[in-house]
Amino acid sequence: DFVMTQSPDSLAVSLGERATINCKSSQNVLYSSNNKNFLAWYQQKPGQPPKLLIYWASTRDSGVPDRFSGSGSGTDFTLTISSLQAEDVAVYYCQQYYTTPLTFGGGTKVEIK
Amino acid sequence: QVQLVESGGGVVQPGGSLRLSCAASGFTFGSYDMHWVRQAPGKGLEWVAFIRYDESYKYYTDSVKGRFTVSRDNSKDTLYLQMNSLRTEDTAVYYCAKGVAMFSAWGISHDAFDVWGQGTMVTVSS
Numbered sequence: 249d250f251v252m253t254q255s256p257d258s259l260a261v262s263l264g265e266r267a268t269i270n271c272k273s274s275q276n277v278l279y280s281s282n283n284k285n286f287l288a289w290y291q292q293k294p295g296q297p298p299k300l301l302i303y304w305a306s307t308r309d310s311g312v313p314d315r316f317s318g319s320g321s322g323t324d325f326t327l328t329i330s331s332l333q334a335e336d337v338a339v340y341y342c343q344q345y346y347t348t349p350l351t352f353g354g355g356t357k358v359e360i361k
Numbered sequence: 362q363v364q365l366v367e368s369g370g371g372v373v374q375p376g377g378s379l380r381l382s383c384a385a386s387g388f389t390f391g392s393y394d395m396h397w398v399r400q401a402p403g404k405g406l407e408w409v410a411f412i413r414y415d416e417s418y419k420y421y422t423d424s425v426k427g428r429f430t431v432s433r434d435n436s437k438d439t440l441y442l443q444m445n446s447l448r449t450e451d452t453a454v455y456y457c458a459k460g461v462a463m464f465s466a467w468g469i470s471h472d473a474f475d476v477w478g479q480g481t482m483v484t485v486s487s
Contacts, residue, residue, distance in 0.1 A: 288473035290406075297456055297477035298406065309475060341406055345471050348420045350396075350408040 250275050250344050254353035260361040267329040269356045271320075271342035278322050279346065286346035289318055289327045292355075293338045301340075302327065334360065363387035363476050365457050370481030377447050377485070383440040383457030383478055391415075391435035394460035394472055397442050399453035400480075409455070410442065411470045418469050424450075447485045454480040 251274040261267045277286045285305035290298040300309045302318040305325055315330045329336055337360060342353040369381040383395070397409040410431040411420040419431055430443040440457050456479075460472035 286467075286471060290474075292406075297480055298474070299477070300461075300473055300475045303461060303473040303475075343406075343473065345467075345473055348408075348411065348470050349422045350411075350470070350472070352406040352408070355405045 249349055250277070250347065250351050252342055252344055252351050252353035254340075254342060254356050256356060257354070258357040258359065260359045261329075261332045262361045263334065264331050265361075267332050267336070267358055269327040269340050269342075269358070271325040271327070271353050273323045273325075273344055275346075276322050277344045277346040285321055285325070286344055287318075287320070287325050288343045288345060289316075290341045290343065291336075291338045292341065298341065329358070332358070332360070363459075365459065365476055365478035367455065367457055367478040367481040370455065370483045372484045372486060373447055374487050375447060375449055375485055378443070378445045379447065379483060381442040381444065381455055381457075381481060381483070383442075385438045385440065385459070388459070388476075389463075390433075390438040392463045394462075394465055394470070395431075395433060395440045396458045396460065396472060396474060397431060397440075398456045398458050398474070398477075399451075399483075400456070401450075401453040404453075407453075411472070412440070413465060413469060414463075420470055444483070447483075449485050452483060452485050454482050456480045 287305040289302040292298040306318040339355045412431045458474035459476040
């Protein structure tokens with residue numbers, strides 16, 4: 249199975265500051281035939297289902313604010329919130345969809361400092 | 362609007378059975394692959410099962426193989442998860458989720474999930 253490891257487990261960031269979350273896959277999720285990384289990011293607020301933020305490692309889903317960005321390739325990926333807003337307090341998960349079993353990282357909790 | 366609504370959760374004894382349903386609306390259900398994802402209390406997300414838009418492929422995580430069965434009725438816009446031989450470790454909120462691409466365009470089971478239901482709680486306890 250592809251193991252997805254996120255870091256840190258939690259972070260506290262001041263309003264307006266940058267938040268950076270890392271995700272490392274145990275195996276390459278870059279598919280050579282289309283040169284795409286099969287990696288997504290989700291946001292989950294308390295009591296709510298997850299919300300898709302980014303797929304193909306860097307493509308924002310419809311309606312996602314542009315302060316959210318994804319980067320990386322192969323096995324190492326980053327989700328960046330460029331200017332943290334109060335409504336961004338949540339747990340963030342990465343997920344690989346390269347192969348089954350589809351697997352998620354353990355989550356990173358983002359709080360306001 | 363695009364919506365998924367799960368039902369069928371509840372409290373069941375170990376070894377028991379439950380059938381979850383997920384009613385879809387606001388999109389062409391029969392054109393999209395669907396998944397079940399679960400989340401144990403206070404824990405992270407775990408993918409459980411996949412079914413292709415035409416039911417031609419089904420995949421499961423190892424821990425539920427032989428116990429859970431995913432199915433769909435495209436005429437009723439509904440996804441199902443039949444859960445048998447339930448264990449305490451199956452206790453979780455179960456979400457149904459829609460794959461992003463139509464007709465497995467990203468490849469069979471190669472899915473991110475762009476629509477999620479609110480979830481239904483399954484508690485396995487004696």
